[in-house]
Amino acid sequence: MRVWIVFLLCLAGHAMAAPAEEEPALEELVTEEPAEEVEVGANPVQVEVGEFDEAIEVVEDxxxxxxxxxxxxxxxxxxxxxxxxxxxxxxxxxxxPAAEGEFEHxxxxxxxxxxxxxxxxxxxxxxxxxxxxxxxxxxxxGSCKLIEPCLDNELTEFPLRMRDWLKNVLVTLYARDEDNNLLTEKQKLRVKKIYENEKRLEAGDHSLDLLARDFQKNYNMYIFPVHWQFGQLDQHPADGYLTHSELAPLRAPLIPMEHCTTRFFEECDADKDKYIALEEWAACFGIKEQDVDKDLVI
Incomplete structure (x- = not known):
């Protein structure tokens, strides 16, 4: 999945504020290049090797x-x-195939x-x-382990780091995107405004107070990153709602690092219908109702 590749590509380039209980930060999610995912059920063309210097590729009809x-x-x-x-x-x-290591668990x-x-x-x-x-x-x-309960005060801290992370993921993509393989032209125009803004808070290990103040002062910088992430996840199908499986590429690698992940996304589903609508998603990240724009998702 493209979004999965994009996120793994960018995680190493952005530093996050450490969670309250010394949880690993979001950017520690990946410390090395991920192995190429082999789709389950793939049926590759076989190669037969005889007593020759080179393999003979058998092309099947x-x-x-x-x-x-x-x-x-x-x-x-x-x-x-x-x-x-x-x-x-x-x-x-x-x-x-047998797992090559615990990282595949x-x-x-x-x-x-x-x-x-x-x-x-x-x-x-x-x-x-x-x-x-x-x-x-x-x-x-990862292997199953004890995930500490997410306390109320920790739950309010989670979107502060997440918003800042999403913004800097986009900035990193913009800086690396030379062939429009990561962002479309329309997306690049929007991110360019964030990238060139002198008031932008640079990626780093920031206190929660600083992240909160920056969100208030530079609120407009966070509107598009929140919409962009929703669009990246809303793929199967692209119907304006996020299901549990659509959230998996984001939440699955985060849970071992950020123990409030599960509770955060559960509470995003305000009407408890098992789907997270764009309006619910935006509200979870503090985006005002009047600033929710479906055109920003595309």
Missing amino acids: AAENPCLNHRCKKGKVCEVDDTNTPMCVCQDPSSC ICGNDNKTYDSSCHFFATKCALEGTKKGHKLHLDYI
Whole structure:
């Protein structure tokens, strides 16, 4: 997912204020280049290697292997039936590649650690149609551990750091984007105003008081970053609402670092309908109702 790549690219370039209980800061989320994600259920062209100096690539015809052009969602793989028709079936977790290290571990909301995302989604697929399978979601990246409860005063601090982080993620993207692969031209025009503003608070380890004062003084700088992040997450489908799965690329890596993440997003869903609308999202970050603009999401 593009948003996932974008966030991993930028996290190392922005320093955040340390949380109250000495939690790791948001920018510590990634300290090395992430491994390229291999889509679960992919059916790559095989390469046969004989007693030759070079491998011989075997190019398969889609007519011979209909699965070549048949995509399956995570947790499923393509197989053909008796009529050579491709279909998606649940992947056997035992067929998943062995995890290369603990960094591939996934914690489910069942408080169980899965070796990798492949193992998790294959397990979830096997439970399709059951109450347990419906409730099972990816909770966060990493092995399951004790997540301290988020206190009320800590909950009010979380959006201060998050807003500042989003603003500086965009500034970092703007500074690195030479080929418009990270931001569109319209987005770059909006971020340029933030980037060139002399009043912009530079990325760094700032106190919560300073972050709060900056939000009041330079409120307009935060409006677009909040809308931009909503648009990056609202992809499947792009309907103006964020589901639990759409939030996953943002919340899953944050939870081990910021223990208020889960409670924050739960309370963003003000009407408790399991969807976060743009208006609810903006309100969570302190954006005034009159400044909510769906055109900024695109």
